[in-house]
Amino acid sequence: MAINIKRPNGTEDVLPKDVYKWHTIEKIARDTAESFGFSEIRIPTFENTDLFLRSVGETTDVVQKEMYTVKAKETEFTLRPEGTAGTIRAMLQNGLLNEALPQKVYYILSCFRHERPQAGRLREFHQFGLEMAGSAAPTADAEVISLAKNLLDRLGLKNIELHINSIGCPTCRAEYHKALKAYFEPHREELCDTCKERLVKNPMRLLDCKSPICKEIGKDAPLIIDYLCDECKEHFESVKKYLTNWSIDYIVDPKIVRGLDYYTKTVFEFITNEIGAQGTVCAGGRYDGLIEQLGGQHVPALGFATGIERLLLVMDKQGCDYLTPKKCDIYFATMGDAALEKAMELTKGLREYGYCAEYDLMGRGIKPQMKYANKIGAVYTLVLGDNELQEGKAKLKEMESGKETEILLNDKFTANFENEFFNKVLDVMDAEGSPMFAFTGEDK
Template identity: 90%
Template sequence: MAMNIKRPNGTEDVLPKDVHKWNTVEKIARETAESFGFSEIRIPTFENTDLFLRSVGETTDVVQKEMYTVKAKETEFTLRPEGTAGTIRAMLQNGLLNEALPQKVFYMLSCFRHERPQAGRLREFHQFGLEMAGSAAPTADAEVISLAKTLLTRLGLKNIELYINSIGCPSCRTKYHEALKAYFEPHKEELCDTCKERLVKNPMRLLDCKSPICQEIAKDAPLITDYLCEECDEHFKKLQAYLTNLGIEYKVNPKIVRGLDYYTKTVFEFVTTEIGAQGTVCGGGRYDGLIEQLGGQHIPALGFAMGIERLLLVMDKQGCDYLTPKKCDIYFATMGDAALEKAMELVKDLREFGYCAEYDLMGRGIKAQMKYANKIGAAYTVVLGDNELAEGKARLKEMESGNETEILLNDKFTTNFENEYFNKVLDIMDDENGSMFAFTGEDK
């Protein structure tokens, strides 16, 4: 029987040729979050299953259909399906919420959901997300949305629309639930089996069902914005005013409820139509009761998450710029053992200066070495043989132009190469008008 060594369905390999795209998103995301005062946090890949049952909600698709749960002896663990629950758990357990508020953290992590794989929807996927705990003010909502908008803009994304809604607090949602039950009850037998259960336990979940039949029934359902209490209504109006003041365009969409039960008041999504059905590239909102629900004090909180795979799909579709992938700065082609040993010494020195330097590891002939240097995109090459060693100098060749410069093979070789290389880099940067993606000494 043949061994199955293929990657699991719903997962992807990120190959070396594409890693620079991920590095671009991660670098800009990290720098943007830090510019807003957020600090990075790292949490376990799996948590006790009860954490997600209590936070995400037993009536959600995530809990009912999508979680990867493992039993180890008497303990049950679940691979995280999202980042918020584990992050809040970490903030509680490590006392961060006893420190100065608001606490602001961000993360980049992998998540796991057993879904039908398709473009932009995988069983293992990656998120950039953040959480802010401590502020109940609508200014915090505007700040978090502004951060998401800033990041999307810095990534170069276009034609991304922001939709916002308020799903109220437990007080005003009680009346809304009654209105939803009254609306859906006559259609009960037409609903999918999952929604029949939701109608009893959490009728708002019916608005998020993916069944075409349930969606058709729900299109004329009552709107939450008509049932908001005075406090929630005022909060939502102030948020809209702050977004307008910040110059952030938005549309109110009363049908947005998000897919997880812990949300309250503000919910929002950044959506594109350019990658098909899975067009939400960022989703988030407020969850003022989650910390208390997990055993802490009543501390309001909010956040969002972005799917990195979906961001990359949109960036590729729109032709966005990526940071230049790192390539070989200098390659030494050698002839003979003495030249090989000298190349090893020079490579060692160059690497200590931060350069990517390589030499032959395959025992190739000189022509094959030069062909390899060209394939790996080496910026410069140096051929070393007995003559070069005897004379104590060699020719530094710039591969793109073919220009050659004589450089001494002495203690100053690294400095001489650095001067030659950086003079060329400065010329390139001048030509590119200092593009943010130009190679600079800081990137080394």
């Protein structure tokens, strides 16, 4: 009986022909974060479930519907649905918050949510994110937003709008909750079952409901920006001023509340209309109470995350450039055992210098070997046979142009690569660091 095993629904395979796109985003993300003084952190794929109940919020869709939770004997674990909670836990547990502040870390990781799979929304997805802990100043908000904008610009994205809002602090939010309850209470029976519970426990979550009925009811709900206390108003005005000073365009969007409970004050989203309903490509904000909520001292913090799959959708849609994928620098096509051994010797030396060098592993004839070299995009090929070994020279072919150059195969091969072949092959690097081959002697 044939077995047909496929990947789980809501996951994707990243094939070798596409992985260079991921490498592009990961490299640019790392370079951007590090240019702002952030360092990489790596955290476990799963955490104690209580971490997410405390941080993300029991009334959120993530906790109520989307988390992957397993029990191992008497312990309950959850695959991380997002990166912030685990990162803050790691900073607390490892004493980073006792060191010089602000602490600035970034991560690239996979996350897991049991959602209905669609373009830009998977059950296993990947994020680049960062967290800054220690600064309550609005300059920190502007700095993090600026970093996100800088990343999107470096990736080449166009037509991305920055939407910002303030959702206040616990003081002003208490008054806002009263206003929301008063607004939604007459519609209680029309609300979905989840929102009926939210109306009691956390009415702001009603504004994030995906039900069309609840969305329609909430379209004229009170706005948090009208209930901000003086301190939160001043903070938000300063953030806007700094963004304006840096020529970062933004739209104040009073309906942004974000989907996780730990946010306070500034929240923001970078949005595109080019990938359908899943238009948010980067989102974040401030969460000044989260560290204290997880057992630490009061330390203000903020951050953002961007979905790599979402970025890929937009970059492909807009025709953005990617880093050139690594190709085979030189392929040795061989005829006979002696030529194969020579090719193995030469490849070993080239690889130690960081070049991608290959030779035949399939026992093919010379024509199939050349076809294979063409398929893998080899920059150069070198044919070795009895004649080449006997004469001590061979022709190096540049595949794109067809240009051939004769080189000498010196028998005095040493570990220092001082023979004529390696002196010539390793002589020149192009401006971008890609291997090039330079030779003395006449071109044939």
